[in-house]
Amino acid sequence: MEPATTKPPLLNVIDGKPSERPPVWLMRQAGRYLPEYRAVRAKAGSFLDLCYNPDLATEVTLQPIRRFGFDAAILFSDILVIPHALGQGVTFAEGEGPKLRPVADSAALGALTPALDLDRLAPVLETVKRVRSALPVETALLGFCGAPWTVASYMIAGKSTPDQAPARLLAYRDEAFFAALIERLVDASVSYLVAQLDAGADAVQIFESFAGALPPALFDRWSLEPISRIAAGVRARRPDARILVFPRGAAQRLEVLAQAGIADVVGLDWSVDPAWAREHVQTHVCVQGNLDPLALVAGGRQLDEAVDRIIEAFSGRPHIFNLGHGILPETPIAHVEQMLRRLRGA
Numbered sequence: 451m452e453p454a455t456t457k458p459p460l461l462n463v464i465d466g467k468p469s470e471r472p473p474v475w476l477m478r479q480a481g482r483y484l485p486e487y488r489a490v491r492a493k494a495g496s497f498l499d500l501c502y503n504p505d506l507a508t509e510v511t512l513q514p515i516r517r518f519g520f521d522a523a524i525l526f527s528d529i530l531v532i533p534h535a536l537g538q539g540v541t542f543a544e545g546e547g548p549k550l551r552p553v554a555d556s557a558a559l560g561a562l563t564p565a566l567d568l569d570r571l572a573p574v575l576e577t578v579k580r581v582r583s584a585l586p587v588e589t590a591l592l593g594f595c596g597a598p599w600t601v602a603s604y605m606i607a608g609k610s611t612p613d614q615a616p617a618r619l620l621a622y623r624d625e626a627f628f629a630a631l632i633e634r635l636v637d638a639s640v641s642y643l644v645a646q647l648d649a650g651a652d653a654v655q656i657f658e659s660f661a662g663a664l665p666p667a668l669f670d671r672w673s674l675e676p677i678s679r680i681a682a683g684v685r686a687r688r689p690d691a692r693i694l695v696f697p698r699g700a701a702q703r704l705e706v707l708a709q710a711g712i713a714d715v716v717g718l719d720w721s722v723d724p725a726w727a728r729e730h731v732q733t734h735v736c737v738q739g740n741l742d743p744l745a746l747v748a749g750g751r752q753l754d755e756a757v758d759r760i761i762e763a764f765s766g767r768p769h770i771f772n773l774g775h776g777i778l779p780e781t782p783i784a785h786v787e788q789m790l791r792r793l794r795g796a
């Protein structure tokens with residue numbers, strides 16, 4: 451058995467061990483709020499070039515760890531590398547977000563590769579390997595993918611859309627196509643997550659950023675069920691895999707997810723009441739979250755109070771401190787430092 455001191459505290463908490471202070475990391479912690487990220491980004495070419503450059507992607511993954519000493523690093527990549535690796539055209543236009551060549555019918559789906567070719571993601575897996583060997587032993591490395599519904603919503607519309615209306619409409623109108631697309635993404639996600647674990651990721655997070663757009667029945671069918679198949683597929687091949695699931699906007703369905711034994715950690719967005727989550731989610735599973743990213747932008751007494759409320763609500767049971775969604779580019783670095791002092795009692 452490895453000595454307790456070399457196991458990252460974040461993994462101990464996932465495994466249910468009590469901890470005096472919650473481990474902490476932030477979603478989107480490598481990003482535009484950091485001047486050192488902007489400097490690398492400026493010399494990388496396109497955003498996807500950065501994702502596929504192991505030297506630069508390793509560097510930006512490590513930047514927030516060096517600066518803040520977070521308890522986890524998250525691989526620098528994007529959820530849209532899966533559609534890209536399946537053969538769909540993907541670009542990131544400056545200031546406009548992702549643009550994809552829409553895949554909205556069986557013919558377009560048929561033109562994609564039938565199974566994920568991991569060779570196309572070799573640079574990302576190389577980054578995982580390099581980051582793990584560069585990280586301090588006490589820092590966990592998280593891999594990730596997008597959940598099928600969230601990724602499908604981009605594949606179908608070709609861009610970010612309000613309430614994911616084009617994808618949601620298609621889920622009603624053309625179930626056969628929609629099921630086939632989700633199936634393709636489940637299989638691709640299993641092999642991608644297993645490859646990340648094999649390359650050195652200590653745990654993997656599944657981002658369901660658009661859970662909140664789905665009515666409960668559709669959530670169960672197109673979010674919960676595919677995520678549960680991914681988790682089962684990963685565990686069939688790597689039984690000790692640790693899996694975090696972040697279903698933003700899932701509201702009361704969080705309880706169903708927590709009870710289902712799919713996730714080792716359930717992520718809570720900022721709209722979730724910590725007192726409710728303590729009773730309905732944290733009784734079943736480790737929770738992660740749920741500071742409002744705008745409280746971190748605001749800083750001051752409001753930030754301290756927001757941090758305290760979360761700590762108080764979740765203390766004594768497994769909890770990973772995080773935001774309720776990604777950190778915003780306008781976040782002052784001084785406020786991240788303030789948050790960490792509050793958490794660490796310094």
Ligand SMILES: Cc1c2[nH]c(c1CCC(=O)O)Cc1[nH]c(c(CCC(=O)O)c1C)Cc1[nH]c(c(CCC(=O)O)c1C)Cc1[nH]c(c(C)c1CCC(=O)O)C2
Binds near residue numbers: 481482546547548
């Ligand atoms: C929906 C989604 C995407 N990507 C991701 C999600 C799920 C999480 C969420 O809901 O935020 C996940 C993601 N994207 C990125 C990471 C890296 C790891 C991390 O630091 O968390 C992760 C985990 C880097 C990124 N992914 C992107 C950036 C900004 C691009 C840049 O630096 O120019 C970063 C740092 C681009 C991206 N990628 C995506 C969008 C909509 C955009 C454009 C929005 C924007 O410009 O902020 C798709």
